[in-house]
Amino acid sequence: MPSPTSTSTSVSSLAPLSSGTGTHHAAPPQAYDVGLLLLRLALGLTMAAHGSQKLFGWFGGGGLDGTGEFFTMSGYPSGKALAVVAGLTETLGGLGLAIGLLTPLAGAALVGTMVNVLAVKGFGAFFAPTGIEYELLLTAGAAALTLTGPGRIAADRFLPWVKAHRLAYGVAALVLGLVLAGVTLLLRK
Numbered sequence: 001m002p003s004p005t006s007t008s009t010s011v012s013s014l015a016p017l018s019s020g021t022g023t024h025h026a027a028p029p030q031a032y033d034v035g036l037l038l039l040r041l042a043l044g045l046t047m048a049a050h051g052s053q054k055l056f057g058w059f060g061g062g063g064l065d066g067t068g069e070f071f072t073m074s075g076y077p078s079g080k081a082l083a084v085v086a087g088l089t090e091t092l093g094g095l096g097l098a099i100g101l102l103t104p105l106a107g108a109a110l111v112g113t114m115v116n117v118l119a120v121k122g123f124g125a126f127f128a129p130t131g132i133e134y135e136l137l138l139t140a141g142a143a144a145l146t147l148t149g150p151g152r153i154a155a156d157r158f159l160p161w162v163k164a165h166r167l168a169y170g171v172a173a174l175v176l177g178l179v180l181a182g183v184t185l186l187l188r189k
Helices: 029-056 063-073 079-101 103-121 133-148 167-187
Strands: none
Touching: 029 063, 029 079, 029 133, 063 079, 079 103, 079 167, 103 133, 103 167, 133 167
C-alpha cells in the first residue's frame, strides 16, 4: 500500500468530492485561477468592445447618435442618455471584469445590461441570426463570474474589502444589477 506521501494515484484520491473522502480537487487551484482569468478576459474585453461601439462608434458601431436612435426606437426615453449609460456600463464593466477589479459589481453591471438586451431582442428564437444564444451566453458568463469571483489572478486580490470573495457579495451584486435592470425596463414604452 502506498504511503500518504507517495506520488502515485490511489483509488481514494479519484473519489468524487461528494463522497466525503476529503477536499480533493479535479485540478490544482492554479488551474481554476487561469481558467477564470481566461473567461474574464474573453467576456470582459468582448463587452468593453461592445461598449466602445456605443460610445465612440469603434468597430463599426453606431456611436452615441446611432445607439441613441436605436434605444429611442426600442421604446426607451432619452435614447442618447441611455446610450451613454449602456456604453459606459459595458465598457467599464467589461474592463473591470477583464482585470478582476470590483468583480461582483462589474459582472452584475453586465448582467443588468444584458437583461435589457434580452428584453429588447425578445425570446422568439434561440439561434442566430435573430436568436438570443449569444446574449444568453454573455449573461450567464457574467453571472457565473459574479458568483464565483475573479480567482487569484485579479486586481481584487489587492483590495482588502474584496480580497476574499464571498458568495454573498456576488448574490448581493446580482440582486442590485437585476433590480436596476428592472427599473430600466419599466422606463421602456
